[in-house]
Amino acid sequence: xxxxxxxFLSSVVLFCVVAANAGTQPAPRMSKQTRMDLIRAFNFELVxxxxxxxxxxxxxxxxxxxxxxxxEELQNMLAMWGxxxxxxxxxxxxxxxxxxxxxxxxxxxxPVKKQKWYQHIQVGGSMGMSTVGGNDSxxxxxxxxxxxxxxxxxxxxxxxxxxxxxxxxxxFNAKSSVEAYLDTLTPKLRDAIKAxxxxxxxxxxxxxxxxxxxxxxxxxxxGEVEYEEWIYGEPPQDVDFVRLVGxxxxxxESMKVDGEKIVHxxxxxxxxxxxxxSSDEPRPPNAPSLRRPGEEVDTASxxxxxxxxxxxxxxxxxxxxxxxxxxx
Numbered sequence: 001x002x003x004x005x006x007x008f009l010s011s012v013v014l015f016c017v018v019a020a021n022a023g024t025q026p027a028p029r030m031s032k033q034t035r036m037d038l039i040r041a042f043n044f045e046l047v048x049x050x051x052x053x054x055x056x057x058x059x060x061x062x063x064x065x066x067x068x069x070x071x072e073e074l075q076n077m078l079a080m081w082g083x084x085x086x087x088x089x090x091x092x093x094x095x096x097x098x099x100x101x102x103x104x105x106x107x108x109x110x111p112v113k114k115q116k117w118y119q120h121i122q123v124g125g126s127m128g129m130s131t132v133g134g135n136d137s138x139x140x141x142x143x144x145x146x147x148x149x150x151x152x153x154x155x156x157x158x159x160x161x162x163x164x165x166x167x168x169x170x171x172f173n174a175k176s177s178v179e180a181y182l183d184t185l186t187p188k189l190r191d192a193i194k195a196x197x198x199x200x201x202x203x204x205x206x207x208x209x210x211x212x213x214x215x216x217x218x219x220x221x222x223g224e225v226e227y228e229e230w231i232y233g234e235p236p237q238d239v240d241f242v243r244l245v246g247x248x249x250x251x252x253e254s255m256k257v258d259g260e261k262i263v264h265x266x267x268x269x270x271x272x273x274x275x276x277x278s279s280d281e282p283r284p285p286n287a288p289s290l291r292r293p294g295e296e297v298d299t300a301s302x303x304x305x306x307x308x309x310x311x312x313x314x315x316x317x318x319x320x321x322x323x324x325x326x327x328x
Contacts (some may be wrong), residue, residue: 007168007310017065017236023250026155027155027156028155028156029153029154029155029156030098030153030154030156030157031156032153033156034156034158035098036097036158038098038103038157038159038162039096039098041159042092042093042096042105042162043093043094043096044092044094044162044250044273045092045093045172046090046091046092047090047091047092047093047107047170047171047172048089048091048170048171048174048177048179048180049085049086049087049088049089049090049091049107049169049170049171049180050087050167050168050169050170050171050180050183050184051067051084051087051168051169051184052074052078052085052086052087053083053084053085053107053144053146054074054077054078054081054082054083054084054144055081055082055083055084055141055144056077056081056110056111057111057112058217059111059144059145059146059147060145060146060147060169061146061149062146062147062148062149062165062166062168062169063148063149063150064164065168065213066168067168067169067275077246082141084107084108084142084143084144085107085108085142085144086205086300087176087180087181087184087205088177088180088181088184088205089177090177091108092107092108093106093107094107094109094110094143095107095110098154099154100153100154101149101150101152101154102147102148102149102150102154103147103154104145104147104149104161105145105146105147105148105166105170106144106145107143107144107145107146108142108143108144109142109143110143110144110145111143111144111145112143112214113143142300146166146169146208146236148162148165148166167268171183171200178209179216181205181209182194182209186269187204188269189202189206191209191268193206193209193210197238198210198211198212198242198249198252198263198264198267199209199249199252199264199267199268199269200249200250200251200252200267200268201248201249201267201269201271202242202248202249202269202271203247203248203249203269203271204247207230207242207244208251211232211240211242214230214231214242215232215233215234216230216231217229217230217231219230225245227243227244227245227250228243228244229241229242229243229244230242230243235255236257237257238254238255238256238257239253239254239255240252240253240255241254241255246273250265251263251264251265251279252264252265253280254274
């Protein structure tokens with residue numbers, strides 16, 4: 001080899017090695033300036049929710065695009081304590097905290113209410129110690145949080161990259177709650193709701209998103225299984241009878257104007273949720289109750305037969321208010 005080319009070849013090899021190493025180097029840690037910029041950009045931002053957040057002090061964890069708890073564990077938490085927010089709901093990011101390996105986002109005030117300074121003051125008397133401002137519970141039923149977790153440390157990110165990482169739980173681009181809710185569904189469910197159709201296997205939210213609030217609602221019992229019948233339409237138009245057991249549509253009966261009767265009982269979509277089979281299943285300990293302290297259960301009230309409901313459940317998509325019609 002000509003000695004004149006040795007320095008040139010050495011430079012080329014060195015450049016290739018540096019370039020290769022640059023491509024494999026880990027992302028730098030987030031700088032102090034970037035932290036301040038992200039907090040200013042996202043704090044008090046309004047977002048639409050894409051994943052249900054359970055009530056209580058335990059929120060969600062998001063890592064590598066996966067949300068936990070999820071599946072049956074999340075469904076059990078929602079059934080036990082109820083949702084703080086549901087897909088399609090609008091929420092406000094109320095606080096952002098950057099920790100070693102995660103970014104902590106609180107929504108709607110977080111799971112614990114922030115006390116005023118005077119609520120920490122206690123005054124003693126003959127009846128003992130009392131707190132100035134009352135002893136309001138620290139629980140916040142509409143607040144929760146999500147931790148966006150990284151490997152080892154929080155890397156340098158720009159606002160758009162952070163929005164993409166939060167995509168499984170927050171929608172920053174939706175124009176309405178309906179759009180945000182539909183975007184969380186499978187194409188089959190999305191098309192059915194847009195066409196105002198009901199599929200066996202849908203849940204209550206999907207039924208109301210598709211057809212709105214029912215004009216009539218009846219609670220009945222088939223053997224040991226309690227169910228609700230949601231009725232849409234009146235003769236001489238088509239009438240749909242939607243039967244729900246727990247939170248799932250198990251039967252759809254359609255009466256057409258020409259007298260044709262169409263019944264669907266085979267599950268058309270599977271949401272992976274468990275439907276209660278009997279009202280005799282044991283109640284979980286410390287489960288929430290709508291009864292006041294000391295109030296007894298009214299055993300004289302019938303559990304079977306036709307019984308009108310006290311009112312329709314809240315419409316998650318903000319559709320028309322309660323109908324003035326009452327079940328017969």
